[in-house]
Amino acid sequence: xxxxxxxxxxxxxxxxxxxxxxxxxxxxxxxxxxxxxxxxxxxxxxxxxxxxxxxxxxxxxxxxxxxxxxxxxxxxxxxxxxxxxxxxxxxxxxxxxxxxxxxxxxxxxxxxxxxxxxxxxxxxxxxxxxxxxxxxxxxxxxxxxxxxxxxxxxxxxxxxxxxxxxxxxxxxxxxxxxxxxxxxxxxxxxxxxxxxxxxxxxxxxxxxxxxxxxxxxxxxxxxxxxxxxxxxxxxxxxxxxxxxxxxxxxxxxxxxxxxxxxxxxxxxxxxxxxxxxxxxxxxxxxxxxxxxxxxxxxxxxxxxxxxxxxxxxxxxxxxxxxxxxxxxxxxxxxxxxxxxxxxxxxxxxxxxxxxxxxxxxxxxxxxxxxxxxxxxxxxxxxxxxxxxxxxxxxxxxxxxxxxxxxxxxxxxxxxxxxxxxxxxxxxxxxxxxxxxxxxxxxxxxxxxxxxxxxxxxxxxxxxxxxxxxxxxxxxxxxxxxxxxxxxxxxxxxxxxxxxxxxxxxxxxxxxxxxxxxxxxxxxxxxxxxxxxxxxxxxxxxxxxxxxxxxxxxxxxxxxxxxxxx
Numbered sequence: 001x002x003x004x005x006x007x008x009x010x011x012x013x014x015x016x017x018x019x020x021x022x023x024x025x026x027x028x029x030x031x032x033x034x035x036x037x038x039x040x041x042x043x044x045x046x047x048x049x050x051x052x053x054x055x056x057x058x059x060x061x062x063x064x065x066x067x068x069x070x071x072x073x074x075x076x077x078x079x080x081x082x083x084x085x086x087x088x089x090x091x092x093x094x095x096x097x098x099x100x101x102x103x104x105x106x107x108x109x110x111x112x113x114x115x116x117x118x119x120x121x122x123x124x125x126x127x128x129x130x131x132x133x134x135x136x137x138x139x140x141x142x143x144x145x146x147x148x149x150x151x152x153x154x155x156x157x158x159x160x161x162x163x164x165x166x167x168x169x170x171x172x173x174x175x176x177x178x179x180x181x182x183x184x185x186x187x188x189x190x191x192x193x194x195x196x197x198x199x200x201x202x203x204x205x206x207x208x209x210x211x212x213x214x215x216x217x218x219x220x221x222x223x224x225x226x227x228x229x230x231x232x233x234x235x236x237x238x239x240x241x242x243x244x245x246x247x248x249x250x251x252x253x254x255x256x257x258x259x260x261x262x263x264x265x266x267x268x269x270x271x272x273x274x275x276x277x278x279x280x281x282x283x284x285x286x287x288x289x290x291x292x293x294x295x296x297x298x299x300x301x302x303x304x305x306x307x308x309x310x311x312x313x314x315x316x317x318x319x320x321x322x323x324x325x326x327x328x329x330x331x332x333x334x335x336x337x338x339x340x341x342x343x344x345x346x347x348x349x350x351x352x353x354x355x356x357x358x359x360x361x362x363x364x365x366x367x368x369x370x371x372x373x374x375x376x377x378x379x380x381x382x383x384x385x386x387x388x389x390x391x392x393x394x395x396x397x398x399x400x401x402x403x404x405x406x407x408x409x410x411x412x413x414x415x416x417x418x419x420x421x422x423x424x425x426x427x428x429x430x431x432x433x434x435x436x437x438x439x440x441x442x443x444x445x446x447x448x449x450x451x452x453x454x455x456x457x458x459x460x461x462x463x464x465x466x467x468x469x470x471x472x473x474x475x476x477x478x479x480x481x482x483x484x485x486x487x488x489x490x491x492x493x494x495x496x497x498x499x500x501x502x503x504x505x506x507x508x509x510x511x512x513x514x515x516x517x518x519x520x521x522x523x524x525x526x527x528x529x530x531x532x533x534x535x536x537x538x539x540x541x542x543x544x545x546x547x548x549x550x551x552x553x554x555x556x557x558x559x560x561x562x563x564x565x
Contacts, residue, residue, distance in 0.1 A: 050150075053126045058292040058294050059309075062074065070308040070312065073309055075292050076423045083495060084335075085101070086501050087338050102521055106531055107535055107552035128187070131152055135189075150222070153238075154232055157237060168502060172530075174505070180204065183203070185199040185546075211245055215241055215245070222238055231291060231422075243431055250441075259431040267286040267428070268287055269429065269457075283421075296420055305415070306326075310423055311403075311418060313327055315329060318330065337398050339397070342358065351489050354401055356375060356399045357397060375401055395516070406420045429454070435450060436451040437480065437483040444477075454486065465478065467486070476504050488500070507525045507527050511562050530551065531555065535550050535552065
């Protein structure tokens with residue numbers, strides 16, 4: 001292997017607007033680099049490169065390098081960008097995530113299209129460097145040195161994760177629907193500058209073969225890796241990634257096999273863990289397989305009063321007077337659950353407690369305060385949302401309380417502690433539902449049994465067959481719709497919603513009687529909307545002549561007639 005090869009990475013830092021504007025700054029590291037031999041010779045360099053694979057997953061301003069874009073919050077920011085494209089997450093106040101909710105400025109000539117390109121190819125580049133260093137001086141077919149095996153395994157696993165995300169974000173059709181649908185260009189540790197200049201988008205078939213090849217290698221090199229925490233992947237995460245990939249490929253046998261393997265050693269969250277006021281979705285527990293973390297010295301926390309962070313977007317319980325920070329808690333920009341989805345959750349399901357009941361909007365102050373005490377130690381803070389939700393008619397029904405502040409009461413009174421949360425990237429529950437769906441697509445009775453076993457942990461009164469609305473594009477079975485409903489509730493806000501809409505080829509329904517989606521964005525789209533297919537940034541096409549882009553997404557111009565359920 002020629003170790004002097006490098007991967008050219010074009011990172012564009014752009015202001016919101018046209019990429020051709022004067023706000024764009026580009027840099028090309030091909031003129032300033034070290035060779036693999038030089039990097040490997042530096043003390044501790046290999047471990048530093050391995051750490052870099054996951055150290056920027058959260059907490060850093062990777063895109064803009066400054067705090068003036070509060071969606072620049074790392075991997076969890078993509079959860080929100082994707083989820084608001086659909087119907088389950090309502091973004092009533094149009095601000096930082098409005099472009100994805102309203103389908104504006106998503107074409108290749110806008111800087112929003114640069115965001116995933118900068119993040120994901122930066123992460124991929126970190127993986128490529130580790131793989132390059134891990135095999136330095138090795139011949140064809142040889143394994144890395146013993147002290148580099150774990151790092152190489154982490155790199156292969158994470159590279160597979162990053163490419164799998166990108167494949168699903170950029171392909172117009174899923175693997176099962178069209179193997180020839182274009183994803184993104186593949187850049188590896190051995191891709192040359194000449195190849196980069198003419199590097200076409202890989203088809204689904206090519207990309208998924210590449211991803212599975214990486215996961216085979218991850219499985220091999222992580223076989224004996226004992227991690228110290230859930231912030232790096234281990235063998236179970238490699239199994240989990242295979243389960244995700246095979247599910248999307250509709251290879252039901254392998255999806256069930258690897259989902260079952262991935263669950264070993266984990267325990268499903270209890271109802272109390274799911275709804276805990278102090279640790280709910282801010283701290284790893286026995287079901288979390290992988291996570292990222294915001295730390296005290298992260299720039300997302302230290303700059304801009306910690307307002308440019310996941311906690312600022314998703315945590316409601318931050319003291320409003322002395323702290324007074326947080327886009328969700330104190331600036332009137334909360335995220336809501338879709339009202340219809342909320343109303344399909346039975347009262348006996350513990351997950352309903354994660355969202356303020358819409359019935360509270362019709363109560364007087366005394367009744368509201370009493371009801372809000374069932375959600376939080378500070379019902380007065382939640383009641384105060386009436387004034388800061390003025391752009392949303394002062395309504396608080398549907399506000400999420402799934403993601404709690406770190407540090408209990410101390411964190412609730414200090415955002416610099418409260419926002420130091422961990423965010424799940426993979427949970428055992430996802431593997432349970434993948435196993436159930438994949439098994440049921442082979443033997444429905446066995447799949448239903450697995451689904452019931454999962455669901456009864458959330459709702460002891462669960463009845464199969466009661467959560468299958470008349471969705472647009474009802475080509476999927478009652479069983480698959482029931483699994484989808486569980487995924488929509490279980491992983492609300494965890495970045496899986498759009499992937500499922502595309503995988504199941506569903507439409508979206510935002511317009512219906514009593515909807516809480518704001519006017520102008522009440523769209524019903526019968527088929528998977530085009531705005532869920534991201535465009536490749538224009539600058540990539542300038543350097544890479546083989547790029548054929550997705551069409552510019554076009555938003556509906558009027559609200560749809562209300563859908564009748």
